[in-house]
Amino acid sequence: MASARSTGSLTRGQLSPLDQLRLFEQKYDPGTRALIDRLGLPSDARCLELGAGAGSMAYWLAGRAERGSVLAVDTDPRHLDAGRAPNLSVRRADVTEEDFGEGAFDLILARAVLEHLPRPDETLARAARWLAPGGLLLVQDFYYLPAEHAATPVSRALVGAYVRRMEQQGADMGWARHLPSALARAGLSGVDGSVAPAGPGQSPQDDELIGTRLRQEGHTLVENGLVTQEELTSFVDALGSPHARDMTTLLVSAWGRRPRA
Numbered sequence: 001m002a003s004a005r006s007t008g009s010l011t012r013g014q015l016s017p018l019d020q021l022r023l024f025e026q027k028y029d030p031g032t033r034a035l036i037d038r039l040g041l042p043s044d045a046r047c048l049e050l051g052a053g054a055g056s057m058a059y060w061l062a063g064r065a066e067r068g069s070v071l072a073v074d075t076d077p078r079h080l081d082a083g084r085a086p087n088l089s090v091r092r093a094d095v096t097e098e099d100f101g102e103g104a105f106d107l108i109l110a111r112a113v114l115e116h117l118p119r120p121d122e123t124l125a126r127a128a129r130w131l132a133p134g135g136l137l138l139v140q141d142f143y144y145l146p147a148e149h150a151a152t153p154v155s156r157a158l159v160g161a162y163v164r165r166m167e168q169q170g171a172d173m174g175w176a177r178h179l180p181s182a183l184a185r186a187g188l189s190g191v192d193g194s195v196a197p198a199g200p201g202q203s204p205q206d207d208e209l210i211g212t213r214l215r216q217e218g219h220t221l222v223e224n225g226l227v228t229q230e231e232l233t234s235f236v237d238a239l240g241s242p243h244a245r246d247m248t249t250l251l252v253s254a255w256g257r258r259p260r261a
């Protein structure tokens with residue numbers, strides 16, 4: 001049976017190559033780490049990372065929570081190395097079905113995961129129950145800005161095609177807009193958040209990640225008649241040009257804690 005879940009890749013059922021995962025980590029790890037450092041992580045914290053990818057955040061958490069533990073889960077954990085730290089464990093798990101037990105963790109991190117699930121609010125509410133009293137849930141997902149407002153005609157075509165393709169795979173590209181309110185509805189306290197732009201020209205890392213993704217996966221947009229090969233080539237060739245600078249997405253980070261009483 002085909003999965004009802006988006007893979008985060010333009011090709012259903014196929015993971016993006018490892019180098020794309022690592023480019024994503026290089027781009028977004030510094031901000032995620034800074035948030036966790038600011039919010040506070042005890043050295044004995046029990047941590048859970050949902051959708052751990054290539055493992056960079058799980059390895060970092062294992063170093064920060066050196067007297068605690070880190071459980072890194074993913075539907076495909078082949079890029080995760082449990083031997084990187086004595087307090088790190090790895091599990092193959094589907095977060096829409098897995099139950100980690102109430103009050104089991106002091107920190108739960110879910111980055112670029114929930115927007116790809118069929119019922120993200122339900123999974124978020126379940127994750128909130130996995131927190132110990134005072135425990136922190138940090139969720140980061142992307143809100144895609146309207147494609148018709150993109151900077152150039154080629155950008156409008158490419159961004160629109162990308163969003164349509166992802167939505168066909170089950171992703172909700174607008175879900176992150178109400179992420180803070182979803183945390184509050186899940187019963188967490190002290191809910192807060194921040195927003196950071198991403199897209200062509202926002203940083204060299206943005207351009208490298210976007211270019212790599214489209215070189216590896218953009219052919220699916222062409223094959224499905226969503227864009228032409230000329231539009232795809234023009235978009236990729238324009239990366240790095242000030243005329244093509246754009247904000248295509250907003251990274252929404254939101255967090256809250258399980259009340260102590």
